[in-house]
Amino acid sequence: MNRREKEQYLREYAVLKAKGKPFFPYVIAKDGAMVMIVIGIILTMSYLLGGTIAAKADPTSTTVVPRPEWYYYFVFELLRVVKPAAITPLATVGIPTVCLILLLLLPFYDRGPERHPLRRPIATTAGVLTILVTGYLTWMGAEAGAPTEIAMPPSANVVNKEDPETVELYLKGREELPSLGCLACHQIGENGNHGPGPKLTDIADRLPEAGIAQTLRNPTAPMPSYQSLEPEKFKAVVTYLGHLTKENEENPVEGGGE
Amino acid sequence: MPDTSKNTSPYTADRNIPGAFEGETVTRRRFMTGAAHATNGIAVGMIALPAIGFALGPNFKKLEERWEAVGRPDEFSPTEYISRTITVVAGAGETGKTTVYLRERNPDIDHEPEDEYNQYIAISTRCMHLGCPVRYVPASQRFICPCHGGVYDFLGEVQGGPPVRPLDRFYTRVKDGLVELGPRFSVNSELKRFSPRDPAQDLDALGQYLFPSRPTIRKIPGT
């Protein structure tokens, strides 16, 4: 804004202000109503949900799955998706620092006199995009399942239609698989990581059971071989993986998973 | 209208200096201005410096090297990890403990130079991405982090995900017939030893200069 624009703004604002209404009681009453709503929300949530605490902090634990408070999910997801190691500093230092500086200095690089959101297309687009990206990251962070369990329910197609022996192996495989570390590199449903390995949610559509067993015995690096796994466990896992099809995923048993 | 030609006068009132009083000279004014700044500065410093020093003390206080026995040599195998809980911070109770995965050195896969401190390999359970607890999964022989997708192989080297360096290790030695665990150290991607760093601090190439070691605890000299 140049000097003339600044003076014009101050003049116009002075007129608007002179014609306005007093802060007390008109604005205070409106603020008060909003504060009532806010305090009401806080009290309702405290009454319904209260202040809960989890198990006591245990630095020796190796089974805990740390997750932050939900309003930090976007940071959590950012830290999760930015890999490999070479670009990790981007997520921990780079992006947050740049965002903070851009935010702090906003009035110093966006100096145009226009204030209407529809007549500031670049600023408004950038703002909406920031909100969408943060929202998307928050949602992804909330969805991210731990690599220590499978939340995807067993399929009704298998449980109701296959013979009891297969069903038993299928369910056993579903229990066993997370303990084998597969989800460190593969994804099943919402659990596990995107890569280095392919997604396994519908692996049986692409690979028959025999092929899955073959891959588990003689994988391509860096996947480890599961050759030495007990035969019964191996069979259970192969049976479970062999029934992971898109169709089965879309037909979960009633009541879902655990 | 003051006469500007009088500005050489030593009197502040002649120069229109705010708050000047009758007979005050510029030198006197300057001296008192300096004195005001100096006394205020010293007063602030006298309060702030000890307080800041107090708060920063732990950054520089040298820590003692701790060794803790974790078992007899025959309890450990070269092919599988066994977990042990040790104390890393004295006087902090449960908070000062951590879990370590231990195995015997296996010359077939451990290629870093052998010395008295690596007859047993002790791997820390802190993920080198941001410090979440990693877990060793025997079936896949991988260390898996539940947070952001870090995966490490049997040696603790990064297999996937965002971690910037292999898992930290602990010094080990055999003393009086027992395996003892000592201080933690960090390793770069060639498993070369470095003084212990925090997670997310890269130690390859430029990293070791960008993330200086802390003055409080360093690796054992000569290792």
Add this chain to the structure above:
Amino acid sequence: MLKLPSVPGGAPPRPGTPAAEPASLKDNASEAAISALGWLDERTAISGTARWVMFRKVPKGTNWFYTLGTSTMMAFLSQVVTGVFLAMYYDPSPNNAYESMRHINNDVFLGQFVHGMHRWGATTMVVLIFLHMGRTFFFGAYKYPRELNWVIGVILVLLTMIMALTGYLLPWDQRSYWATAVGVNVFASAPIAGPYLGDFLRAGPEFGATTLSRFYAIHMLLLPGLIGGLIAAHLYLVIKHGTTAPPWIEAEIDEDLRKSEA
């Protein structure tokens, strides 16, 4: 409502009131209040400040989005109040912190409710402060002459987020311990200064006995002070520059005024 006396030192005698008639209780009470306010005003000149704060004009057309700032501040004040009461029961040592939180939750009258107010108050404050920032952004309210107030606001957002982070270490449960460990390591990953910053926050190379008390002091003394001071500065600048008008409201230059100026 603050009643502003026109004459310092007590109300003027009312004309037409017969002196003989005894004053009613109500009259006595209101005279006492007015003279007390008058006494205060004579010594502090507070009525001028109150007038400056309360009776300033606000442009027409301000809508519900303009209530977000006040709501954020009220959420902060609610945090201050519940925080002070939680501090009466809380013990910031690693061995007792968790037990003291359990004591608050299970044994103290309304304990879980007040703990809940502090927890959900924090969530509410984080949401409100971002909404308030969004309103300021989309209405272009950060532009001249309010640039500095935007900067103060962004610092307040940052402090609020750090407040949330330092706060949730305090219950000392699994969730708080690991989330804070990760948080500290994020700070420690900054080049050059990072390692020293990490050691400062933890009071050493590992999480230890002093880490918790350090976070507690930062959470309940340092940051609330900073936030309180910055809110005061923020409000001062809001009042000085005035509440912005919504950007779609056009100023109609008064024709009479223009003629008189010409």
